[in-house]
Amino acid sequence: MTAAELNVRFALPPDVEDHRVRAVEQLEMLDSPPEERFARITRMARTVFGIPMAAVSLLDRDRQWFKQVDGLELGDNGSIPKGNTVCQATIARAYDNPNNPALILEDATESEFAAVPGIGGEDGIRFYAGYPLYGPGGHAVGTFCIYDTVPRALSDADLETFTELAAWAQRELERSDDLDRASSVQQQLLPRELGDLTGYTVRSMCLPAYAVGGDFYDHYRVKRGVVFTVADVMGKGLGAAILAASVRSALRAASRAVDQLNVEVDLADVVTSVAEQLADDLTLTESFVTVFHARLDVERGLVKFVDAGHGLAVIVRADGSVEPLHSAGLPMGVLRDDVWQSVEVPLNPGDTLVIASDGVLDLVGDGVDVRPALRFVAEHPGPDDLCKQARALAAARPPLDDVTVVAVRREPV
Numbered sequence: 001m002t003a004a005e006l007n008v009r010f011a012l013p014p015d016v017e018d019h020r021v022r023a024v025e026q027l028e029m030l031d032s033p034p035e036e037r038f039a040r041i042t043r044m045a046r047t048v049f050g051i052p053m054a055a056v057s058l059l060d061r062d063r064q065w066f067k068q069v070d071g072l073e074l075g076d077n078g079s080i081p082k083g084n085t086v087c088q089a090t091i092a093r094a095y096d097n098p099n100n101p102a103l104i105l106e107d108a109t110e111s112e113f114a115a116v117p118g119i120g121g122e123d124g125i126r127f128y129a130g131y132p133l134y135g136p137g138g139h140a141v142g143t144f145c146i147y148d149t150v151p152r153a154l155s156d157a158d159l160e161t162f163t164e165l166a167a168w169a170q171r172e173l174e175r176s177d178d179l180d181r182a183s184s185v186q187q188q189l190l191p192r193e194l195g196d197l198t199g200y201t202v203r204s205m206c207l208p209a210y211a212v213g214g215d216f217y218d219h220y221r222v223k224r225g226v227v228f229t230v231a232d233v234m235g236k237g238l239g240a241a242i243l244a245a246s247v248r249s250a251l252r253a254a255s256r257a258v259d260q261l262n263v264e265v266d267l268a269d270v271v272t273s274v275a276e277q278l279a280d281d282l283t284l285t286e287s288f289v290t291v292f293h294a295r296l297d298v299e300r301g302l303v304k305f306v307d308a309g310h311g312l313a314v315i316v317r318a319d320g321s322v323e324p325l326h327s328a329g330l331p332m333g334v335l336r337d338d339v340w341q342s343v344e345v346p347l348n349p350g351d352t353l354v355i356a357s358d359g360v361l362d363l364v365g366d367g368v369d370v371r372p373a374l375r376f377v378a379e380h381p382g383p384d385d386l387c388k389q390a391r392a393l394a395a396a397r398p399p400l401d402d403v404t405v406v407a408v409r410r411e412p413v
Contacts (some may be wrong), residue, residue, distance in 0.1 A: 004116060007083045009112070010092040016139075020091075023139035024362045027173070030058060031063055031078075031137050032120040038068035041169050045146050046070055048161060053147035055127075056133070056169050059091055059140075071114035072147070086128050087143040094132035094140035101140075102163065103130045127152045131166035133173050133346040144169040189245060191219050194226065197298065200410055203383035207359075207394050207403045214240025215402035216248050217359045222259040225298050230310065230406055231291045239285070246281060247289050247332075250274045251323040255295075267295055271306045275332045275340075282333030289332045292355050296347065301410055303353060304344045308332050314357060314374065316381040318350025318412070322374045352381045359401035363393050367401075383407035 012020065024030065042054040053071035064081040064087055066072075074080065082088055090103045105111050105128040109120040119125050127148035127304050135141035145168040156163060194202050204217050214233035219226060231247050233240040254274050258265045271293055282288060292313050294305035307313065309331030314325045329340040347353055354377045358367075365372030380386040386407050394403055 004083065004115070005133055006088065006113070009107070010088045012092060012095060016095065017061070019137060020141065021141040023135040023137050023221070024141045025059055026136045027058070027141060029173075030060060032067070034068055037172050038169070039070075041144070041165060041172070042068050042070040045162075045165050048165075049146055049148075049158065051127075051146050051148045055145050055147075057087060057141065057145070058133075058142035059085075059087060059137065064088075067142075067330075082212060084117050086116060087130055087145060090130035090143045090145075091140045092134050094134070097142065099130050102159070102166075103128070104154060104159075104268045106127075106153050111163065123149055126150050129154060129162055131163065133170050135173065137260055142173070144193070157190070166186070189248065190217070194219060197226065200296075201383050201410060202406075202408050203387045205387045205390060205404065207391070208241075214244050215359065215404040217355075217406045218248055218252065218402050219406070220252065220255075222255060222295070224259065224295060226296045226298065227255050228294045228353075228355065228406055228408065229403055230289065230313075230357060231289055232310070232357045232402070232404070233289050234287045237398045240287075243281070247274070247291070250277050251291075251293060266342055267293065267304050268306050268340045271308060271332075271340050272338075275308070275338065278332060279336055288334050291332060292354070292357075294353075296353075296408065301347045301349070302344055303347050304342050306340045306342050308340055309334070310355075312360065312370075312373070313353070313355040314377060315347065316347065316352040316354060316377055318348065320378060320381075322378045324374070339407055347408070347410045349410055350412045352377075352383065352386075352407055354386065354408075355406045357402055357404040359403035360390070360405065362401050363390065363397075383408070383409050 005362060026267040038056045045054040055066050055072060057066045059082060062082050064082055064085045066074060093103050094101045107126055108114065108128050109126060113119055125147045127150065128145065130143045130145040132140040133142040149234040190206060195323065200301055202219065206215055206217055216230040216231055221292060229251055230279040233243045251274050254270045258270055271291065287296065291308040292305060292310040294303050296303050304328065305325060307327040308329045311326065313325040315325065317323060325345060327341060327343055360373050361367045361370065364376045377386065380389050387405055390403060390405050
C-alpha cells in the first residue's frame, strides 16, 4: 500500500483530525529539545526487550516528529512524512478500538505497511509495537513505539511491560502540559510594573529553578504608599507554586482590606492575620514560608517592614554601605499562633532597598555565606543593573534554587 493509500486508509474524520492536531499544538512540544526524562523511557525499553530501536513521537497533521528516538536515523528536523509511518495507524486505532489501542506487527513485511520506506530490507524494521499517547481533550497526539529488525512476538508479560512503559511516557507528556500551563499562570500572576512612581525606580525579577517555583514577589499601591512582598515557600516545583499563590492572595487581600480602614493598622498585625489564615494549610502540607512584607511611605521615604524568617533584605546606602534589615520573626508555619513585629527604617535619597530570595546565595556564592550576596548588591546598587547582572549569572550557570530580586531606589533629589 502506497503512502497516499495509507493516508486515506487511516484518515480520521476532518473535525476529529482538526481537534487532534490542535491538541498536539497545545502541548507546545513540537521541535523542542530532547529531554532526559523521555530518553530514560526509550533506554529502558531497549534494555528490557533487547531491541535496537524505541521512540516517543508526536504526529502533526503532515509529519511524525520524534521527541526522543534511539536507534533510528532521521533527518535534521527529527521528523518523517506522516504518510511514511506505521504510527498513523496506531493513532487511528486509538479512536477505532480505544479499549485495546496497542498496534502489534509481529512481521511488518507481511502487513499492509510492507511498502512503507524503512520496512524490511537489510537492517529494516520487521517488528513494530505502538501505543497511542493522549493530549488535551483526550485526543491521540503521539505514540510510544518499539522496533526490531527481526520478526518477534510479545508474550502476555511483555505486553504488560510495554503498556506500563507507554503509561510512563503518557505521564511525562501530561507533566509537560501541566507544568507549561502552571508556568504560564505563575508568570501572569506576577505584578505589572508600577508605572510612574515619582522619585523612585522599581525593578523586579523572578527566575524559577524549574518550570514553576515557590518564590514570588508582589507590589501594589495602597493609600499609604506602596506594598512590596517577597516570599519563599519551602521546596520547589508545582506543590510550592500552589502554596505560593495562596500566600500571595492572602497577603494582598489582607493588605487591601486594611487599606480601606480609616485607622492605622500595624503591618505586623496584617502578617499575623495571614499566618493564622494559612496555619491549617501549612500544617497539613508540612510546609513553611519565609516572608518579607514592607510598605513604603513614598512621600516621607520610610519603609515599615515585617521579616518572617526571610533575612535577605538590605538597604544599599548612597555612600555604598550595605545595611541588612533584620527582625527576630520565624517563618510562617513553624510555630502556630506565632506573632511578628514591624520595624521602620528610612530610605533616603540615593538609597536602594533590595529584597531577594535565598536563590541569590547560590547564584553568587556557596548557597550559605551571605557575604558574597552583600558584595554583589553593593557593586550593583542600581535596580536596572542589579537585575541585569543577576539574569546574566543565571543564564551562565542555571540556578539550583528560585531566584527573586526586588530593588527599590529612591532617586537623589
